[in-house]
Amino acid sequence: MVLWLTRSRNVAHHLKRKWDLVGVLNHSSSLCSSSLHQHHHHHHHHRHCSSSSTSPITNNSRDPDTVSSNSASGFSIRRLESTKAQQQLDSVYDDHDDENQVLDFPGGSVMLTSELRFISETPEKRIKCYRVLDDDGQLIMSSSFQEVSKELALKMYRNMITLQTMDTIFYEAQRQGRISFYLTSNGEEAINIASAAAFTTSDVVLPQYREPGVLLWRGFTLQEFTNQCFGNKSDYGKGRQMPIHYGSNKLNYFTVSSPIATQLPQAVGAAYSLKMDGKDACVVTYFGDGGASEGDFHAALNFAAVLEAPVIFICRNNGWAISTPTSEQYRGDGIVVRGQAYGVRSIRVDGNDALAVYNAVKEARKMAISEQRPILIEALTYRTGHHSTSDDSTKYRPVNEIEHWRVARDPVSRFKKWVERNGWWTHEDESELRSSVRKELLNAIQVAEKAEKPPLSDMFTDVYDHPSSNLFEQERFLRETIKRHPLDYPPEVPV
Amino acid sequence: MATRLNRLSRWHSVFKRGYSTSADEHKLQRSGKTVNLFTAINQALSLALETDPRAYVFGEDVRFGGVFRCTTGLADRFGKSRVFNTPLCEQGIVGFGIGLAAMGNRAIAEIQFADYIYPAFDQIVNEAAKFRYRSGNQFNCGGLTIRTPYGAVGHGGHYHSQSPEAFFCHVPGLKVVVPRSPHQAKGLLLACIRDPNPTIFLEPKWLYRLAAEEVPEHDYMLPLSQAEVIREGSDITLVGWGAQLSVMEQACVDAEKDGISCELIDLRTLIPWDKETVEASVKKTGRLLVSHEAPVTGGFGAEISASIAERCFLRLEAPVARICGLDTPFPLVFEPFYMPTKNKILDAIKATLNY
Numbered sequence: 001m002v003l004w005l006t007r008s009r010n011v012a013h014h015l016k017r018k019w020d021l022v023g024v025l026n027h028s029s030s031l032c033s034s035s036l037h038q039h040h041h042h043h044h045h046h047r048h049c050s051s052s053s054t055s056p057i058t059n060n061s062r063d064p065d066t067v068s069s070n071s072a073s074g075f076s077i078r079r080l081e082s083t084k085a086q087q088q089l090d091s092v093y094d095d096h097d098d099e100n101q102v103l104d105f106p107g108g109s110v111m112l113t114s115e116l117r118f119i120s121e122t123p124e125k126r127i128k129c130y131r132v133l134d135d136d137g138q139l140i141m142s143s144s145f146q147e148v149s150k151e152l153a154l155k156m157y158r159n160m161i162t163l164q165t166m167d168t169i170f171y172e173a174q175r176q177g178r179i180s181f182y183l184t185s186n187g188e189e190a191i192n193i194a195s196a197a198a199f200t201t202s203d204v205v206l207p208q209y210r211e212p213g214v215l216l217w218r219g220f221t222l223q224e225f226t227n228q229c230f231g232n233k234s235d236y237g238k239g240r241q242m243p244i245h246y247g248s249n250k251l252n253y254f255t256v257s258s259p260i261a262t263q264l265p266q267a268v269g270a271a272y273s274l275k276m277d278g279k280d281a282c283v284v285t286y287f288g289d290g291g292a293s294e295g296d297f298h299a300a301l302n303f304a305a306v307l308e309a310p311v312i313f314i315c316r317n318n319g320w321a322i323s324t325p326t327s328e329q330y331r332g333d334g335i336v337v338r339g340q341a342y343g344v345r346s347i348r349v350d351g352n353d354a355l356a357v358y359n360a361v362k363e364a365r366k367m368a369i370s371e372q373r374p375i376l377i378e379a380l381t382y383r384t385g386h387h388s389t390s391d392d393s394t395k396y397r398p399v400n401e402i403e404h405w406r407v408a409r410d411p412v413s414r415f416k417k418w419v420e421r422n423g424w425w426t427h428e429d430e431s432e433l434r435s436s437v438r439k440e441l442l443n444a445i446q447v448a449e450k451a452e453k454p455p456l457s458d459m460f461t462d463v464y465d466h467p468s469s470n471l472f473e474q475e476r477f478l479r480e481t482i483k484r485h486p487l488d489y490p491p492e493v494p495v
Numbered sequence: 496m497a498t499r500l501n502r503l504s505r506w507h508s509v510f511k512r513g514y515s516t517s518a519d520e521h522k523l524q525r526s527g528k529t530v531n532l533f534t535a536i537n538q539a540l541s542l543a544l545e546t547d548p549r550a551y552v553f554g555e556d557v558r559f560g561g562v563f564r565c566t567t568g569l570a571d572r573f574g575k576s577r578v579f580n581t582p583l584c585e586q587g588i589v590g591f592g593i594g595l596a597a598m599g600n601r602a603i604a605e606i607q608f609a610d611y612i613y614p615a616f617d618q619i620v621n622e623a624a625k626f627r628y629r630s631g632n633q634f635n636c637g638g639l640t641i642r643t644p645y646g647a648v649g650h651g652g653h654y655h656s657q658s659p660e661a662f663f664c665h666v667p668g669l670k671v672v673v674p675r676s677p678h679q680a681k682g683l684l685l686a687c688i689r690d691p692n693p694t695i696f697l698e699p700k701w702l703y704r705l706a707a708e709e710v711p712e713h714d715y716m717l718p719l720s721q722a723e724v725i726r727e728g729s730d731i732t733l734v735g736w737g738a739q740l741s742v743m744e745q746a747c748v749d750a751e752k753d754g755i756s757c758e759l760i761d762l763r764t765l766i767p768w769d770k771e772t773v774e775a776s777v778k779k780t781g782r783l784l785v786s787h788e789a790p791v792t793g794g795f796g797a798e799i800s801a802s803i804a805e806r807c808f809l810r811l812e813a814p815v816a817r818i819c820g821l822d823t824p825f826p827l828v829f830e831p832f833y834m835p836t837k838n839k840i841l842d843a844i845k846a847t848l849n850y
Contacts, residue, residue, distance in 0.1 A: 269594025
């Protein structure tokens with residue numbers, strides 16, 4: 001492999017914009033991106049392998065970190081780290097290829113071989129998962145990460161607690177019949193908050209529905225969340241959507257829609273806009289392990305790669321798509337490996353490790369913007385709550401599995417241990433925060449409940465920029481009907 | 496093909512008589528050149544890109560000019576970052592277009608054939624159409640225009656012939672527009688591109704090269720949701736859109752020889768549609784015939800029939816006639832049997848008059 005690349009400069013030249021092909025050959029990019037996180041603030045390491053270590057081929061002059069004389073060392077490192085499958089792959093080329101024989105194919109030449117051999121459907125080893133904190137909230141000494149300030153850490157922790165408390169109270173409110181529906185982010189607080197912390201508000205969010213923490217981080221108030229869940233006249237969505245379908249133009253958070261994965265190709269379009277406008281910002285879009293089976297996921301990754309859009313795809317792989325486990329959702333090593341197939345740089349992180357999520361997303365954002373490219377992040381986590389208030393997950397998964405993740409793997413307590421160990425957080429801080437958030441939420445619910453529902457006229461606006469004549473006609477007819485049959489209609493909606 | 500060439504000559508005669516109600520009529524005389532439909536669309540796209548730096552044209556094979564040549568020369572003129580190919584994936588094209596439009600751009604997406612729009616159905620119906628409403632007008636993708644060639648072409652079989660307009664007419668939040676000629680196409684397409692709502696613009700592919708007429712070179716728009724009476728008459732009202740109008744026009748001419756005076760209306764925008772113009776006409780003639788290539792059952796003709804029955808029941812002298820495609824998949828060898836042809840229309844006109 002190494003020999004071939006050094007001897008086939010012309011071929012490499014042909015391949016330079018086709019690093020997806022190269023990826024198939026040298027199997028490098030995931031290894032490369034995992035070691036990227038050794039690039040921490042001390043700058044003393046020499047195993048610098050940023051994405052651009054494929055630079056003899058990708059020749060990415062936009063990357064300031066490009067190591068110009070890296071080919072020999074870079075490749076030898078990768079050889080050391082190669083999996084067995086990789087060695088098999090190499091041997092295909094080393095033993096049987098005719099070095100001078102290449103197939104001149106549109107988009108770049110491909111080496112020829114006389115050996116009939118298929119690429120294995122499973123790698124020898126699974127892609128590793130980047131982690132900074134161990135299960136006990138201890139820093140893993142060898143891990144590469146950026147320091148997080150006390151201020152930032154505490155803001156993250158406070159937001160996680162706030163999100164948790166909001167989930168608890170809204171879940172109860174639904175159980176009491178005060179709101180029609182709810183969906184918690186239990187178990188995924190770290191992905192929500194730590195990813196949000198790595199972005200700026202100028203970055204555009206296209207959420208799925210289990211990322212209210214991102215909106216919380218950006219400053220959406222508890223009253224605003226509550227208004228949406230109660231569908232009152234202060235709900236920006238004017239009471240038209242079910243609870244949890246938040247959105248905020250001001251905070252660059254696109255309104256949630258229920259269909260799965262539809263936001264993904266849209267995120268590419270939004271990112272293309274940022275690219276064309278030369279903005280110092282990217283798009284982030286979220287989805288789950290189930291969503292990655294939708295056609296829109298594949299469309300989006302492919303479009304993002306081809307159109308070189310600065311978009312970060314964050315997959316919350318929480319093990320369950322409602323009742324369907326990942327074993328019935330996909331084959332292969334999860335979501336992260338799909339990135340390379342599409343020519344998208346990717347990384348797998350421990351989604352219950354707030355520091356790992358923060359660092360991975362921060363680095364991804366930097367690359368997405370400076371190199372104008374998409375990044376795929378697969379965050380491994382677990383949905384410790386039910387899918388929604390319409391679901392009972394004990395019907396399809398063992399209670400002890402849920403308990404294990406809820407207790408031993410809880411992302412919030414893991415982060416808390418780290419914050420406490422730093423001496424930044426006390427038991428008193430904790431109870432004070434929890435009770436004040438609780439109070440604020442109960443008050444918000446009272447306010448939201450007392451508020452009027454949106455007026456009937458809001459039913460007919462915003463279908464188009466101006467109501468069409470059929471809508472005027474239907475509104476008139478409906479109002480006459482209401483006059484005749486007022487008891488047929490909910491009295492709380494002002495007519 | 497011979498009948499189609501007849502159609503073409505009909506069109507020339509129609510336009511020489513100057514039916515257009517457009518305010519630009521005088522300019523048409525002054526600065527127009529005779530161009531075909533794809534060239535008129537090319538002009539509209541060119542003007543859209545020229546007048547708005549935030550306009551983008553994209554889709555499968557768009558960069559080299561598109562399989563119907565509608566985007567010829569645009570990438571050279573406006574650069575390949577504004578006029579570009581996408582991967583072969585309709586849901587991706589529309590989803591991408593929604594995101595681009597939602598950021599305040601004019602996203603002009605091409606779906607290569609209307610027959611292939613279905614993978615994008617979810618993006619169109621659940622996303623584009625509801626984008627404004629569901630966000631309480633915090634976000635919208637009104638800058639999105641989806642252009643797509645539709646309809647029979649003589650040899651297209653199942654998958655190069657369909658007319659899927661009715662699916663989209665069932666979706667509040669969308670606008671569906673179909674032009675009948677080059678002049679109409681240019682003005683309506685520019686109106687769609689600049690309309691602040693997501694729009695589906697169905698281009699009659701049979702007319703891309705066959706229909707030619709004088710088209711003003713300058714920038715002009717024709718109003719959406721406004722039908723146009725293109726032939727006045729007193730005995731029966733005929734309503735249609737797109738390529739079907741030329742067939743209906745021939746039927747009107749033949750009916751005239753039998754002393755029947757037909758009023759022909761081009762609906763132009765299917766939703767939100769101009770009921771008033773159709774209603775006024777039917778109140779005058781007392782009879783209505785609707786014709787489209789799409790299968791009759793559940794076609795948009797059914798909606799027009801029902802609405803007019805509601806509004807004009809006492810004025811109707813006969814049941815509303817629907818001469819449409821049959822309820823089979825669009826068949827290759829049997830296309831001449833499937834189609835709502837001139838004589839089927841003519842027979843229905845006579846039957847309605849004799850009811």
